[in-house]
Amino acid sequence: MTAASFDPTALLPDELLERFRERAVVHDRENTFPDDDLADLIAVGYTAILVPRELGGAGLGLAEASVLQQRLAGSAPATALAINMHLVWTGVAKVLSDRGDDALRFVQEGAVSGEIFAFGISEAGNDLVLFGSDTDAAPAADGSYAFTGTKIFTSLAPVWSQLGLHGLDTTSPDAPKLVFGFVPRSDAVTTRDDWDTLGMRATQSRTTVLDGAVAPADRIVRRLDPGPNPDPLVFGIFSVFELLLASVYTGIARRALDLAVDAARSRTSKRTGAALSQDPDIRWRVAEMALAYDAIVPQLASLTRDVDDRVDHGPRWFSLLSGVKHRAVATAKRVVDDAILVSGGSSYFSRNELSRLYRDVLAGLFHPSDPESAHATVATAWLGPIES
Template identity: 55%
Template structure:
């Protein structure tokens, strides 16, 4: 079956042309977002019956690799909206209507951000330092600070969570959606790379999730709620897709540099004829090819409800770590192929070299991924020193 597509070459070219300026000026790509909204890209996961395109996870992953090749930071920012709408689309397709409002919001061009990460919380989704205070009507007010809130200048809805300790004997992790009221955005995004995401910190000071938008409550720690699988599957696959798309663009830059550079030692022959350069470009291409095939294959497995049993989470976190590490290796190889010119700030491979480093900070990190995979094969550790 031919994959459906929403992104046009014309729009991707425009987005690519703006990427360097947004990186240099540390600004949000408002024009990129406007182009994507006009294409209906933010409604990619929304079912056709609600006014969207109803794309699968595999189809959106393909699109994200293309968008990331044009502008990695724009793709990473939009990823957060797509994660929220993608997990909602999966749950709704499986009969869970508690999050259908997310898809209706997206159909009305509301922009979702993903407000879960917290400084110093290495339990990530299994606990929270944000307080979730019951409002007495089944909803909650959240108090805390979320970091790495991509789309911070433009989001209109924030999917977030916190811990409800109102019953000391039954603490709960509560997930819901808030609007801008009761929130503020810190001006603290001045980073090495992925600058156009503008992933500033968001302070929650009583931000309200009414009962109609509070869709999960469960104990701290791992659990088997389908929400957790939908979240991890969508997040890890689309994250891997972004960095794989970045790596694909790096391979193109490596080929361009190899043909452009000339060797005085070899009578002006292009570096593309040099066996060492050819090896580096081939190695970069092999790593990218493998990563791309893995992303699309696992996305298809998610779409088709494949049975990986107890190893599903191991497959997902492993994909993320491999995609990031492969992308880092690809960019490093291409930087070597590019020569000294690649060290200049205005060179695109310089920007990709900085952008790709952000991947190591997204969950799951290398340590937790290895722990998850080890437990899926060896079982949990029997003793802890």
């Protein structure tokens, strides 16, 4: 399959998605990782969709990956969010290679050979996110680094083979430096069994404790000054992370909208004897949901294509990216809320799919960029920085 002949149903046919949807109920209830989903995704080459064809991947772009993630999230949101973190690293590798930088070629080759990459950036209380770290990165004479610290929200925790992470080097002559690298699973990595959450339970995004976990010299991809940085790696991480996250929550919104439409058509008013789809208030609510959803899809398509086509938005990039992520999450939450109102009291029962979507969609509030960060970024883009 190539981007030119892209058909999302080829990789994710309806029958596969229906299996994912059936499993999602079990994984949510039992708080387990979707191993079967991952095996099915690997079997169809999903973990290498962003890897160039010449390296054995599908050769798709971020725009096509976004459509696929929307489709997957409409079936199994937690599965989509989990695999999202692997796709982030393969997407960053594509962003870099498209711009002549092969620093993450090993990620592309690894994805084809079966490696699963996890995302180890989040730390408790670290609102600097990409621009700072409480994890210690200790250099060795051979160019490797030993990372010691705690990472939170490590999706794919039971299955990852390589963890992409960052830490702070405070001892080198040119310190401080933020060090980005990849560590394999080892005795120096402990995964806590602490993922018992309101929603997105199947992601199993457990806490990861690093005690001198070593990233070899050839897996150290950047040493950067702390703080905002124009390095392509930073842009790659931020752009792919925000856009694929937005895609997952947009997929949830679409599924909630579809469920609301089905409910409106199948429910009947005792007062009028007509289907609720004929009730003016219900029609207005469904229309509001559709208007909100329809605004996100073309913006995602446009921005993902701009990344693929190397369009230069200059300093506007970060406000555009944080904005679409925030907007997608806020829209999805609103659409799910309205879908529950359209569907009635049955959606309050845990066995109802909308009940799970209601819990799953809340996770979007916690991913960077959070509402405060997004608004600060957009305000700076339009008003300039706060004067000191």
